Amino acid sequence: MSSRSHAVVRNDDGQYAIWPGDLTVPGGWRPVYGPAGRAECRAWVERHWQGPGPTVARAGFAETMHGLFRARAAHDPAAVAVVGAGAGAGDGGDEGTTLSYRELDERSDRLAGALRARGVGPEQVVPVCLGRGVELVVAWLGVLKAGGAFLPLDPAHPRRRLAARSAARLASCLGSQLPAGDGPVAFGGTLGPGELLAAYRCGLFPLQAADVYTSAYNEAMYGDAVESGEVPVLPGGEDPYALAWWSPDPRPVLRPDAVRLPRRLARRLRGAVRWSTTADRAFGEVLDACADRRQPSWLTAELIASLTELNARGAAHSVEVWEGEELVGGVFGVAVGSVLSLDSMFHRRPDAARVAVADLGARFGAVGGRLLDAQWDGPYVRSLGTVPMERSRYLAELAGAVVTGPLRGDRLPAARLV
Structure with a gap:
């Protein structure tokens, strides 16, 4: 079991638990470190699980949590090890098993x-998305016996934990400071939805x-x-150079209410042009239009699939500008809380992309x-x-x-923007 992925923790009542190393230890619990702490934990398990009979050490098993279970199986194989907790929220539905x-x-x-x-x-992390119950214990022991690190996921919100872990792994790979200069700040990795969102949280885009x-x-x-470690x-990913991650310094930013619409465009919107706008109503169509006729295309099928998933989760957004039904x-982008990164835009009428940004x-x-x-x-x-913002300040933002909250998505007149 990787000590970097899990920790043994103890509460004031003398109870022990295995706690994921990437989460803050809850109140009332404290980590147990070092050989003395492990021996203390092991002695507690022996007292409560073994009772009279051969100890784990005499049974010849390694000092691991799954070794303790195996020792009990050798000593008293027919004893009940796990009882199903019930069918409540988050449980495995195995009451009485x-x-x-x-x-x-x-x-x-x-x-x-x-x-x-x-x-x-x-060192291989194995996420497990199961409710509390018999199968969760089987999965936990199986992962540990395989040598992996067990990562429990909330069945109601499994992606949140994976995204948080992806962000932590990405931050640890990048170090405390991004490389200086105008080039990429990292190469490689993958473009899954969790990894993509984690990258945006670290100020990167692919x-x-x-x-x-x-x-x-x-x-x-x-x-x-890359070879120097800079x-x-x-x-x-098989080819690290096939995926570059960028974080320009400085970063061009603006307040959501500060998008400029020229006077000539304002006159058109008040006059003959009858445009309307929606949000997140045609996300796929916006992506396709942004990718259309752009060579080489950076919007690959893999990236489109991940962006589409992020849109379904409410983390990526689009605004559409309509002339009638056309x-x-x-424009589309990825949001990290109150910061939204604009990825790409398109227009089929002059200034339609500008209106999309203003509406977004x-x-x-x-x-x-x-x-x-x-x-x-x-x-x-x-x-x-936009105005330039130093990367350090952008990362602080x-x-x-x-x-x-979720964006209002209904159809609105573009003329309201002027």
Whole structure:
């Protein structure tokens, strides 16, 4: 069991528990460290589980939690080890179900073998999404026997824990300070929804290589920085140079209510142009339009799938601009609390993308949003009203971001923005 993934904790009543190392120890509990602490915990388990008879040490088993279970199975195999807790919220629905120590040992052995066959071993974190009950105990022991680290997930909200762990792993890989300069700050990793959201929480956004030539260019340009350790490589992915992570310094940002609409556009919106806007009503269409006719395309199928999942979770948003029933402009981005990072926009009518950004700012600001991030500096985003913000300050804004409410998504007249 990895000491970096789990800790033994003890409360004031003398009870012990295994607690995930990436979560704060709850009040009333304290970590038990060192050989003395482990011996104290083991003695408590022996007193409560073994009773009279051979101790774990005399039985010849390793001083591990699953070793203690196995010792009890050898000493008293028919004794009841686990009783189903019931069918309440978060429970396994197995009230009255029991497993003896022999059955628990055998079932967890089979699971451990299956996990090892799939590559689980030391330092490998295994998320488990099960309610409290018999199967959870089998899964816990099976993971430990395979040499992995057990990561319990709340069945009602499993993705939240995975996203938090992804953010912690990403932060540990990047270190305390992002690399300086105008190049990528990291390479590699994966583009799953949890990993993607974790990256945005750390101030990063992805740029995936569209082909092997772009990947080879990344290696030629930045390979020395990677080999020297200046630019880290994140775990996951076959070709690390196929995925670059960026965090420009400074960052072009603006307040949600500060998007500039030129006077000529204001006159058009008050006059003949009858545009309307919605939010999150055509997220997929906006992504497709942003990817259309852009070569090389950074919006790959893998990234689109993850962004679509984040939209379903309420972490990615789009605004659509309509002329009648025709989609004429749009923008999408990823939100980290009250900071929203604008990924891409498109227009099929002049200024439709600008209206989309202004509308997104209005809707986001109305639910507590306080900062729009345009990612890349340039003349166009400056015309929207962005100002440069040092990366250190931008990261501080992310760290202090507060949760916002859902965006209002109904159709509204674009003329209200002027």
